[in-house]
Amino acid sequence: xxxxxxxxxxxxxxxxxxxTEAADQETAEEAAPEVETAYGCPVTYSxxxxxxxxxxxxWLDVAVQLLADGWNMCVDVTSVDYLSYGVARxxxxxxxxxxxxxxxxxxxxxxxxxxxxRIQVPGDDPTVGSLYALYPGSDYLEREVFDLMGISFEGxxxxxxxxxxxxxxxxxxxxxxxxxxxxxxxKAPAGKxxx
Amino acid sequence: MxxxxxxxxxxxxxxxxxxITAPIEQLVNWxxxxxxxxxxxxxxxxxIEMMATGGSHYDLARLGMEVFxxxxxxxxxxxxxxxxxxxxxxxxxxxxDQMMEPKWVISMGVxxxxxxxxxxxxxxxxxxxxxxxxxxxxGCPPGPETLLHAITTLxxxxxxxxxxxxxxxxxxxxxxxxxxxxxxxxxxxxxIGKKA
Amino acid sequence: xxxVEQAPVADxxxxxxxxxxxxxxxxxxxxxxxxxxxxxVRAAELMDSDxxxxxxxQTMLMNMGPSHPSTHGxxxxxxxxxxxxxxxxxxxxxxxxTGMEKTAETLTFLQGPTNVTRMDYAAPLFNELxxxxxxxxxxxxxxxxxxxxxxxxMCELNxxxxxxxxxxxxxxxxxxxxxxxxxxxxxxQVLRFFQKxxxxxxxxxxxxxxGVAADLPDGWRDDVxxxxxxxxxxxxxxxxxxxxxxxxxxRLQGVGVISQDEAIALxxxxxxxxxxxxxxxxxxxxxxLAYPDxxxxxxxxxxxxxxxxxxxxxNEIRESMRIVHQCLDMMPEGDYRAGDxxxxxxxxxxxxxxxxxxxxxxxxxxxGFKVPEGEVYVAVESPRGELGCYMVSDGGSHPYRMHIRxxxxxxxxxxxxxxxxxxxADAVAVISSVDPILGEVDR
Ligand code: SF4
Numbered sequence: 130x131x132x133x134x135x136x137x138x139x140x141x142x143x144x145x146x147x148x149t150e151a152a153d154q155e156t157a158e159e160a161a162p163e164v165e166t167a168y169g170c171p172v173t174y175s176x177x178x179x180x181x182x183x184x185x186x187x188w189l190d191v192a193v194q195l196l197a198d199g200w201n202m203c204v205d206v207t208s209v210d211y212l213s214y215g216v217a218r219x220x221x222x223x224x225x226x227x228x229x230x231x232x233x234x235x236x237x238x239x240x241x242x243x244x245x246x247r248i249q250v251p252g253d254d255p256t257v258g259s260l261y262a263l264y265p266g267s268d269y270l271e272r273e274v275f276d277l278m279g280i281s282f283e284g285x286x287x288x289x290x291x292x293x294x295x296x297x298x299x300x301x302x303x304x305x306x307x308x309x310x311x312x313x314x315x316k317a318p319a320g321k322x323x324x
Numbered sequence: 325m326x327x328x329x330x331x332x333x334x335x336x337x338x339x340x341x342x343x344i345t346a347p348i349e350q351l352v353n354w355x356x357x358x359x360x361x362x363x364x365x366x367x368x369x370x371x372i373e374m375m376a377t378g379g380s381h382y383d384l385a386r387l388g389m390e391v392f393x394x395x396x397x398x399x400x401x402x403x404x405x406x407x408x409x410x411x412x413x414x415x416x417x418x419x420x421d422q423m424m425e426p427k428w429v430i431s432m433g434v435x436x437x438x439x440x441x442x443x444x445x446x447x448x449x450x451x452x453x454x455x456x457x458x459x460x461x462x463g464c465p466p467g468p469e470t471l472l473h474a475i476t477t478l479x480x481x482x483x484x485x486x487x488x489x490x491x492x493x494x495x496x497x498x499x500x501x502x503x504x505x506x507x508x509x510x511x512x513x514x515x516i517g518k519k520a
Numbered sequence: 521x522x523x524v525e526q527a528p529v530a531d532x533x534x535x536x537x538x539x540x541x542x543x544x545x546x547x548x549x550x551x552x553x554x555x556x557x558x559x560x561v562r563a564a565e566l567m568d569s570d571x572x573x574x575x576x577x578q579t580m581l582m583n584m585g586p587s588h589p590s591t592h593g594x595x596x597x598x599x600x601x602x603x604x605x606x607x608x609x610x611x612x613x614x615x616x617x618t619g620m621e622k623t624a625e626t627l628t629f630l631q632g633p634t635n636v637t638r639m640d641y642a643a644p645l646f647n648e649l650x651x652x653x654x655x656x657x658x659x660x661x662x663x664x665x666x667x668x669x670x671x672x673x674m675c676e677l678n679x680x681x682x683x684x685x686x687x688x689x690x691x692x693x694x695x696x697x698x699x700x701x702x703x704x705x706x707x708x709q710v711l712r713f714f715q716k717x718x719x720x721x722x723x724x725x726x727x728x729x730x731g732v733a734a735d736l737p738d739g740w741r742d743d744v745x746x747x748x749x750x751x752x753x754x755x756x757x758x759x760x761x762x763x764x765x766x767x768x769x770x771r772l773q774g775v776g777v778i779s780q781d782e783a784i785a786l787x788x789x790x791x792x793x794x795x796x797x798x799x800x801x802x803x804x805x806x807x808x809l810a811y812p813d814x815x816x817x818x819x820x821x822x823x824x825x826x827x828x829x830x831x832x833x834x835n836e837i838r839e840s841m842r843i844v845h846q847c848l849d850m851m852p853e854g855d856y857r858a859g860d861x862x863x864x865x866x867x868x869x870x871x872x873x874x875x876x877x878x879x880x881x882x883x884x885x886x887x888g889f890k891v892p893e894g895e896v897y898v899a900v901e902s903p904r905g906e907l908g909c910y911m912v913s914d915g916g917s918h919p920y921r922m923h924i925r926x927x928x929x930x931x932x933x934x935x936x937x938x939x940x941x942x943x944x945a946d947a948v949a950v951i952s953s954v955d956p957i958l959g960e961v962d963r
Contacts, residue, residue: 266787309445379704446619
């Protein structure tokens, strides 16, 4: 499964991007050997919480390693649309910021620890490998991301809308989707003068 | 039959039991008001308060309303308790259509009444866009007292027959708004800072 | 309810066949074929089409909900039935989707708890807590000990009221209607205390970034003690009424069984996970607030059935009472919110005296306070499991993105597995024992 996605990825228009990304990462690693890595991906700490940043191609391989390494539960899968994020994003060297980010959190029951994975997903090709076969508990969470953010997960058995009606257009949590505020009309209470 | 002949023969002296005379319409309305069964339409947080109203402390049974009917065919009042999403709206209308006439709608909580604080893509901004509403109960959530107030208001209107008439004329609901009686709506002076 | 006989539905794509299950947790799910994957359009087509005559292996597609008395609000289930046995099922959610995560982006951090508290409306304080903790984590601020202990006290009382609600609805779903009345009666007492403290019976907006909204009122200790005295005999009553009663046991024991592997693979948390024997409780394993300082036990089951989940919740009420007692003993004096002038509004008394305080008060409520950029995931143990909040800030006064990981939403995935090959009457018991709160599922 993991290999499939990887080849599928490289087959798409992503070839160059993936290459440069990989190259970037290599140079980054050479230049700054003290960058902490885990499962072959750069590690950052956000408010003391451990975050790893695999590339989209590596992602499922990393997930296989995570599962083998005792991260036995995938507690959360969500996503962020960084379209209108005003400030520079803190990403380790070698990771290219993209519009979307898929964020998955894992827990290890034996070690009582958490780890978070952030994957950059480009806005023009919002797809990423599905965790379903590895962590079936990600089923609904991935569907929710698909529904509200429009990122589809390859290999998921049922990539369909979960919260919005099936016929709904658009993905509400994207930053270019309006909140949909309807202006409120206030009526003067009966008897009080209204202009 | 004897009753009628007795009355015919002796006038009102012929009555040997208690008898109430009233126009049939009044009797029907009285009966309707006292056994208006609600349809379960609990949606969100307000539904919990609606169920609490049915619980032992507030005891909706006093008003002949404790039988929440799951089948719309057996229900008279629909208490829309909670926010109505775009996905739920068609279901709500369908259930309303399945209810027998005469039927009434109480919109419970600000979400059902106006969308409340959720003015966004997902929530219908007021259930009155979908079904006619007779009584609005304000609050988020309206406490059981407010809901009871809304219910008794509705009952009064049913009993006087006002509500039936109005509906016949316009097809719209009565659009009454009751006061919030549960003490949660008024802003109280809270001592901020040190403990008193 | 529409029901039309149909030949077994064959349009499900089961990816399990194309993936090597050995590498993942998928093979830990022996009943994964019980998950019905069918679009509503397809289901409607099937329901409208004529039944095929003369076939014995026909199954029936039945719709349950979204307005159904035993689906806890607006859950809808698509069930594929063979006679009265559930073959496959699909929970359909979204009927209460409120767009809260989107709305959260338009509200300031101070207004945020108003929004999130309406998610899990049976346990609103936990939503506020997780939101506040995430915000505080982003700011890197400390809250005073009294605030922490008040939070803990209120949350444990909320856990009690939430589990009492479960007792009530669980009883109602299974036909023990008197239990419903009892459950509401006791919950009402807890709510009364909440109203005294927060002004509201539900959706309190009491726990806010920086502390809590107001100090505990005078006489709170007596009120809590009165509650703590009222509850134990009532819990005994429940035990007599239900726990030991053969009908109750028959309805629940061995119904909706889930194995430990399945629960973990399906990311179940809370009483569902604990019913399979995993002693996993965030209060113990990844402590927050002042939980390391209090003494309590984690209740675990051993069979993973509905009865275990019922018993766990009943006994968690008792454990919560233990924590509440300790909160009473250890409640420190001091401020009930952080003195950080940037985050919390100035005390009321100062507003009358000082112009700066007035301006500052005005600014906090109109503009909100700024939160440094970054992202954080914080989780607490709600009555239903791990309630997480993933928050991204871009340095402004509104969250850039706020995601709530609702335990009910994730736990809902266990439902088809628990229901597989059980009777439809047991399906009701399963829904009830998962205890989903649809506001949190759909957000
Ligand atoms: S009015 Fe308030 S309590 Fe009622 S559904 Fe809306 S948010 Fe919930």
